[in-house]
Amino acid sequence: xxxxxxxxxxxxxxxxxxxxxxxxxxxxxxxxxxxxxxxxxxxxxxxxxxxxxxxxxxxxxxxxxxxxxxxxxxxxxxxxxxxxxxxxxxxxxxxxxxxxxxxxxxxxxxxxxxxxxxxxxxxxxxxxxxxxxxxxxxxxxxxxxxxxxxxxxxxxxxxxxxxxxxxxxxxxxxxxxxxxxxxxxxxxxxxxxxxxxxxxxxxxxxxxxxxxxxxxxxxxxxxxxxxxxxxxxxxxxxxxxxxxxxxxxxxxxxxxxxxxxxxxxxxxxxxxxxxxxxxxxxxxxxxxxxxxxxxxxxxxxxxxxxxxxxxxxxxxxxxxxxxxxxxxxxxxxxxxxxxxxxxxxxxxxxxxxxxxxxxxxxxxxxxxxxxxxxxxxxxxxxxxxxxxxxxx
Amino acid sequence: xxxxxxxxxxxxxxxxxxxxxxxxxxxxxxxxxxxxxxxxxxxxxxxxxxxxxxxxxxxxxxxxxxxxxxxxxxxxxxxxxxxxxxxxxxxxxxxxxxxxxxxxxxxxxxxxxxxxxxxxxxxxxxxxxxxxxxxxxxxxxxxxxxxxxxxxxxxxxxxx
Numbered sequence: 366x367x368x369x370x371x372x373x374x375x376x377x378x379x380x381x382x383x384x385x386x387x388x389x390x391x392x393x394x395x396x397x398x399x400x401x402x403x404x405x406x407x408x409x410x411x412x413x414x415x416x417x418x419x420x421x422x423x424x425x426x427x428x429x430x431x432x433x434x435x436x437x438x439x440x441x442x443x444x445x446x447x448x449x450x451x452x453x454x455x456x457x458x459x460x461x462x463x464x465x466x467x468x469x470x471x472x473x474x475x476x477x478x479x480x481x482x483x484x485x486x487x488x489x490x491x492x493x494x495x496x497x498x499x500x501x502x503x504x505x506x507x508x509x510x511x512x513x514x515x516x517x518x519x520x521x522x523x524x525x526x527x528x529x530x531x532x533x534x535x536x537x538x539x540x541x542x543x544x545x546x547x548x549x550x551x552x553x554x555x556x557x558x559x560x561x562x563x564x565x566x567x568x569x570x571x572x573x574x575x576x577x578x579x580x581x582x583x584x585x586x587x588x589x590x591x592x593x594x595x596x597x598x599x600x601x602x603x604x605x606x607x608x609x610x611x612x613x614x615x616x617x618x619x620x621x622x623x624x625x626x627x628x629x630x631x632x633x634x635x636x637x638x639x640x641x642x643x644x645x646x647x648x649x650x651x652x653x654x655x656x657x658x659x660x661x662x663x664x665x666x667x668x669x670x671x672x673x674x675x676x677x678x679x680x681x682x683x684x685x686x687x688x689x690x691x692x693x694x695x696x697x698x699x700x701x702x703x704x705x706x707x708x709x710x711x712x713x714x715x716x717x718x719x720x721x722x723x724x725x726x727x728x729x730x731x732x733x734x735x736x737x738x739x740x741x742x743x744x745x746x747x748x749x750x751x752x753x754x755x756x757x
Numbered sequence: 758x759x760x761x762x763x764x765x766x767x768x769x770x771x772x773x774x775x776x777x778x779x780x781x782x783x784x785x786x787x788x789x790x791x792x793x794x795x796x797x798x799x800x801x802x803x804x805x806x807x808x809x810x811x812x813x814x815x816x817x818x819x820x821x822x823x824x825x826x827x828x829x830x831x832x833x834x835x836x837x838x839x840x841x842x843x844x845x846x847x848x849x850x851x852x853x854x855x856x857x858x859x860x861x862x863x864x865x866x867x868x869x870x871x872x873x874x875x876x877x878x879x880x881x882x883x884x885x886x887x888x889x890x891x892x893x894x895x896x897x898x899x900x901x902x903x904x905x906x907x908x909x910x911x912x913x914x915x916x917x
Contacts, residue, residue: 403917
């Protein structure tokens with residue numbers, strides 16, 4: 366029999382997180398504390414769930430139009446206008462997708478010709494690289510640096526651009542580092558982007574989880590709206606991960622082609638989720654603010670705990686991750702995470718799962734209760750102390 | 758900071774001050790001062806514990822009593838309210854808009870104790886016109902907390 370598989374797919378490496386989580390799930394010990402999952406620990410606010418339930422009760426169980434319900438698209442436009450002061454036309458500049466992740470995939474497929482390069486600042490979320498490959502593009506990593514608080518600098522961007530570069534993926538607030546890009550940081554790179562005539566896929570799924578000041582999108586800068594696909598969704602802001610709903614906004618010529626792929630591959634995003642999402646956008650601001658306050662308290666708690674145990678960590682102002690440095694222990698991230706899991710039964714994700722330059726770092730998610738975080742920090746302190754004693 | 762502080766201690770009054778300061782991103786002394794100020798001005802009225810008495814061997818009966826009263830000249834409802842809330846078994850007392858005037862939340866050891874309160878203390882008061890007593894059969898949720906329900910983390914491992 367012939368090989369049924371496509372080489373391109375087989376060659377994609379399985380995610381580093383997977384390997385690690387398989388190990389965790391094999392551990393039957395009840396005492397294991399996981400700080401590994403990157404999804405909110407809150408239930409979706411009840412009034413949003415209720416809208417989903419009502420829609421089912423009313424029998425709203427058919428497809429919606431391909432790009433999403435008109436009312437939802439309009440609410441999305443209103444929301445972006447309210448938050449960023451940028452206007453999109455709901456009729457042809459918005460696509461409702463199955464999570465932000467589908468939007469990433471579809472955007473890349475709509476924009477890449479074979480061999481065109483996609484700049485991917487790392488460490489980053491694990492799917493940009495494989496989605497680029499599957500879309501026929503060539504992923505090019507930009508290794509961000511801890512001393513820049515994992516922000517992308519204009520120089521780093523300039524150095525990475527070749528005449529094959531088509532798209533830059535910008536993912537701030539960032540998973541896994543928690544880094545943000547402030548307006549001045551964005552202005553610096555926007556200049557290069559416009560000069561070199563490349564496009565941006567801006568994954569802003571963590572936009573509502575920004576703790577220093579309100580998130581600024583690159584679409585607000587002059588000349589950027591017309592060359593940016595802005596991606597967001599409901600998972601992180603409204604704690605709606607399982608509803609699988611996201612969206613992309615951008616210039617009509619790109620959104621139209623993305624909608625074409627979406628309509629053939631997916632048809633439309635889940636109807637129940639779309640009804641719930643309308644309620645989220647209309648009446649969910651208070652929920653978002655409340656969850657953000659709680660995340661922020663946990664973030665402060667972790668940073669304080671690191672400081673107490675003398676663990677090096679820059680202050681991340683976004684998402685729900687901290688990214689402490691463990692280079693002082695002379696171990697790889699993998700080794701550290703593994704040993705920590707074995708001896709103290711705490712699961713954290715090695716930084717290398719998010720790109721080679723994550724070596725020497727750990728991703729710790731604070732989408733966990735304060736009690737869990739406390740338990741984990743006590744164990745981390747004990748672990749770190751022991752390692753330091755062994756080093757002497 | 759005041760609002761966030763209150764939100765935290767409303768759910769967890771046992772939290773230590775040092776930790777509270779860390780969560781709020783302020784100095785411990787600021788937390789101490791703020792709480793002292795709020796205790797003094799009556800914003801913080803006490804530090805109570807939410808108890809699900811059903812899980813103890815202590816039997817209690819609770820009731821909500823609707824009361825219609827005649828307001829008194831010059832004092833409105835305040836005078837009669839004070840007469841009522843001074844009884845230690847009265848847990849809470851509210852002035853209510855709508856079909857009746859006062860709502861009493863009452864805790865007693867037995868059904869009899871509650872009916873004695875109504876018939877011997879409450880009903881004979883001059884300005885009380887009528888009462889309607891509702892016994893509480895089950896408490897599902899109290900002070901924003903769902904009783905008797907432990908939540909477990911059911912999130913599955915996912916690449917993210």
